[in-house]
Amino acid sequence: MARCALTSQVQIPENLSTITRRGVSRIISEAEFTAMLRQGRPLRLKMGFDPSRPDIHLGHVVGLRKLRQLQDLGHQVILIVGDWTAQIGDPSGRSATRPMLTHADVLENAESYMRQFFKVVDRQRTRVEWQSQWFGQFTLANVIELTSRFTVAQFLERDDFARRFAEHQPIAITELLYPLLQAYDSVVIESDVEFGGTDQMFNLLVGRELQGMMGQTPQQCFLMPILVGTDGIQKMSKSLGNYVALEEPPAEMYGKLMSLPDTLITPYYEYLTDVPDAEIAEITQAITSQTANPMDFKKRLARSITATFHDADAANTAEAHFEQVVQRRNIPDEIPEVTLAAISNLTINQLLVQTNLASSNSEARRLIAQGAVELIRPNGERILAAASAALAPAAGDVIRAGRRRFVRIAE
RNA sequence: GGAGGGAUGGGUGAGUGGUUAAAGCCACCAGACUGUAAAUCUGGCGCCCUGACGGGCUUCGCAGGUUCGAAUCCUGCUCCCUCCA
Numbered sequence: 001m002a003r004c005a006l007t008s009q010v011q012i013p014e015n016l017s018t019i020t021r022r023g024v025s026r027i028i029s030e031a032e033f034t035a036m037l038r039q040g041r042p043l044r045l046k047m048g049f050d051p052s053r054p055d056i057h058l059g060h061v062v063g064l065r066k067l068r069q070l071q072d073l074g075h076q077v078i079l080i081v082g083d084w085t086a087q088i089g090d091p092s093g094r095s096a097t098r099p100m101l102t103h104a105d106v107l108e109n110a111e112s113y114m115r116q117f118f119k120v121v122d123r124q125r126t127r128v129e130w131q132s133q134w135f136g137q138f139t140l141a142n143v144i145e146l147t148s149r150f151t152v153a154q155f156l157e158r159d160d161f162a163r164r165f166a167e168h169q170p171i172a173i174t175e176l177l178y179p180l181l182q183a184y185d186s187v188v189i190e191s192d193v194e195f196g197g198t199d200q201m202f203n204l205l206v207g208r209e210l211q212g213m214m215g216q217t218p219q220q221c222f223l224m225p226i227l228v229g230t231d232g233i234q235k236m237s238k239s240l241g242n243y244v245a246l247e248e249p250p251a252e253m254y255g256k257l258m259s260l261p262d263t264l265i266t267p268y269y270e271y272l273t274d275v276p277d278a279e280i281a282e283i284t285q286a287i288t289s290q291t292a293n294p295m296d297f298k299k300r301l302a303r304s305i306t307a308t309f310h311d312a313d314a315a316n317t318a319e320a321h322f323e324q325v326v327q328r329r330n331i332p333d334e335i336p337e338v339t340l341a342a343i344s345n346l347t348i349n350q351l352l353v354q355t356n357l358a359s360s361n362s363e364a365r366r367l368i369a370q371g372a373v374e375l376i377r378p379n380g381e382r383i384l385a386a387a388s389a390a391l392a393p394a395a396g397d398v399i400r401a402g403r404r405r406f407v408r409i410a411e
Numbered sequence: 412g413g414a415g416g417g418a419u420g421g422g423u424g425a426g427u428g429g430u431u432a433a434a435g436c437c438a439c440c441a442g443a444c445u446g447u448a449a450a451u452c453u454g455g456c457g458c459c460c461u462g463a464c465g466g467g468c469u470u471c472g473c474a475g476g477u478u479c480g481a482a483u484c485c486u487g488c489u490c491c492c493u494c495c496a
Contacts, residue, residue, distance in 0.1 A: 322447080
């Protein structure tokens with residue numbers, strides 16, 4: 001509805017709480033923001049990203065959905081590609097010398113990022129700006145002018161700087177520059193509202209302050225809650241391996257969502273779906289009172305999210321796959337194959353390694369000892385592999401190693 | 412410029428000459444159970460040989476050395492952190 005009316009006026013919703021509360025950790029300042037919304041002019045919504053890490057996962061989606069909601073009311077997203085800082089490379093972390101990204105890498109990463117970004121955000125109402133447009137001409141004089149506005153003490157206030165300083169962890173000088181560059185972006189595009197996770201609060205506030213110093217109306221800061229990853233403990237992040245990527249294949253996406261601890265069902269509904277608040281309250285109630293099986297809510301969640309990033313068919317297929325393989329322990333429809341010739345004369349151990357069901361001979365031995373390996377005949381007969389006995393697989397048989405690893409023997 | 416501290420298996424972190432393939436925790440894998448790849452419980456978790464018992468090899472920043480024996484001691488190097496100036 002709103003999205004087809006590109007030229008229409010900005011809408012002002014009567015009930016702002018969907019915008020200002022759900023999936024929002026904090027707005028600085030909420031009063032100023034609602035006043036801005038009521039002005040009825042299209043707001044410039046700033047969102048930046050660093051094309052050194054092109055993968056988007058569900059943790060990022062919380063904020064992207066908020067952008068989309070505001071776009072649907074007629075506001076404008078300005079996506080800033082941090083190509084300039086990305087080419088320097090990220091100084092943080094101990095991964096010593098990260099190779100400098102080439103211009104081609106940056107372009108490629110940016111393209112990949114945007115492909116994912118626009119699965120949620122409306123491309124029609126988005127303007128893309130590259131940081132190099134303004135930082136390309138920056139001189140040392142500009143840098144000095146910019147850095148002179150803040151003090152080291154101010155910057156050491158930032159949570160992670162303070163923590164790392166206290167713990168004697170390294171802080172690179174360039175890292176201190178990051179908030180400044182990000183803040184300057186806000187000035188250049190005259191941002192009205194900037195979005196980021198709660199861990200971005202400091203950076204967003206520097207932008208707000210700098211704009212004020214430069215005589216602009218300070219931007220509002222939208223802090224998105226940190227999404228807890230599939231481990232149920234730490235924030236979703238690629239390096240922790242507890243993430244669900246947007247470009248994950250459907251079955252993988254669905255399965256990862258089913259591995260969420262039950263406690264995460266409610267927040268995921270709240271942050272990642274349009275299921276109404278009242279209904280989420282009912283779900284929460286049903287789970288806490290144990291009147292329903294949480295698995296069913298989780299299935300619905302997994303289906304819904306998978307459908308968003310793929311489509312309804314893919315989501316249904318993923319669910320069928322899950323029920324078949326995980327719940328009923330049957331063989332999946334599509335599994336890798338090896339030819340009988342390729343594995344003849346191999347011991348069971350070697351066979352498992354050859355077919356990637358085990359990473360090493362020792363691993364294969366362990367799996368067998370643990371009773372994880374079996375041969376499944378076309379007629380359904382299952383023969384558990386024992387360390388001493390030969391398996392003698394024939395064409396058409398399937399070898400299973402653990403719950404989810406299979407290989408079929410072809411002619 | 413000076414002084415001190417540190418580098419251990421995917422992560423964290425014990426270990427200061429042999430009982431250490433290296434504690435504990437996390438992650439991961441498997442099995443049981445089940446309501447799911449949830450939860451819980453049990454086991455495993457360097458590589459190679461072995462049906463097993465067992466054996467062999469490699470590993471504690473890098474390179475040398477001392478010793479019957481080194482993650483542990485010595486020398487040099489690389490990298491990191493802190494404090495003083």
